[in-house]
Amino acid sequence: MSTLRVEGVTVRFGEVTAVDDVSLVVEPGVTGLIGPNGAGKTTLFDVISGLRKPSSGRVTLDDADITSLGPHQRSRLGVARTFQRLEVFGSLTVWENVLVALESRRRPAKLAQELLERVGIAEFAGNQADTVPTGAARLLELARALATDPVLLLLDEPSSGLDRAETDAFGSLLQELSAEGRSVVLVEHDMDLVMGYCDHVHVLNLGRLLVSGTPDVVRAHEGVREAYLG
Structure with a gap:
């Protein structure tokens, strides 16, 4: 079981924060990261996954500072992202898409079919990946991420x-994965999914953390309710 900590992270693009x-x-479980478009969710995911260095602050995984590590190094530590x-x-x-991910971790090829069955595709x-429906392609990305046997799974929409x-x-399925000890974080606009299946929710607004808590706490927060939940 792994714990991710984001500590005082700031990302600036010129004059824009x-x-x-x-x-x-x-922590292990299913965590939602929500907020309106432009709230900073994907940028924060980029920092966590190593695609972008923060202007300040740090990221730790199990108390090890991973702020300076690139995506491939973080992947080796068990971070996977869609x-x-x-x-x-x-x-x-x-x-074959899943097989490539398995081979990158020297895991048995037989797991490819098992993973496809697990995610439901x-x-x-045998279909070429660019011919399958969008929903199936999303689940393929999840299967490919799971092929690396991650401890931290970052899912964007x-x-x-x-x-x-x-x-x-x-x-x-996300709850099953969390029951195995994985930490799952999803950026998601489907509030039924977030409120129905997440253990914890963080809300961003204009780049700042507005509120964190259980779905019930977040649902009851006046600012969240007015801005995002109706």
């Missing part, structure tokens, strides 16, 4: 393209 002195803790824009190998089959195993039944099944 995209993330402003954000501190939060992510992206808002689909990042699959379009010319490979769905099965085994029927597309993972339910995009899923219907309601698929989203509920996805939420149940």
Whole structure:
């Protein structure tokens, strides 16, 4: 079980402050990161995954400072991420996409089919990845991330393209993953998914942390309720 800590992270782009002195803790379980467009969610994900260095502050994983480590180094420590824009190998089959991730960790090829079955897209195993529906491609990204056996899983808009039944099944899968001791963080606009399946929620607004707490605490917060939940 791993604990992620973001401590006083600020990210500036010239005169614009995209993330402003954000501190939060992510422990094993399912954690939601919500807020309006432009709140700084994806930028914060970039910092956590190593794609962007913060202007100030630091990131630790199990008390080890990983702020200066690049994405590949963090991946070796068990950090995996999916992206808002689909990042699959379009010319490979769905099965081959997962196999590539397994081989990067020297894990058995037989796990590819098991992972596709677990995320619910085994029927597309032989299909070229750029021909499958958007929802299936999202789940392929998840299967590929799981192939690295992560301790920290960062998911950016993972339910995009899923219907309601698929989203509920996805939420149940996230809870299964957390029960295995993984820390799962999702940036998500589907409030039913966030409030129904997350153990903890952080809300960003204009780059700052507005509130953190259980779904009930966040739902009851006046600013959150007015701005995001209606």
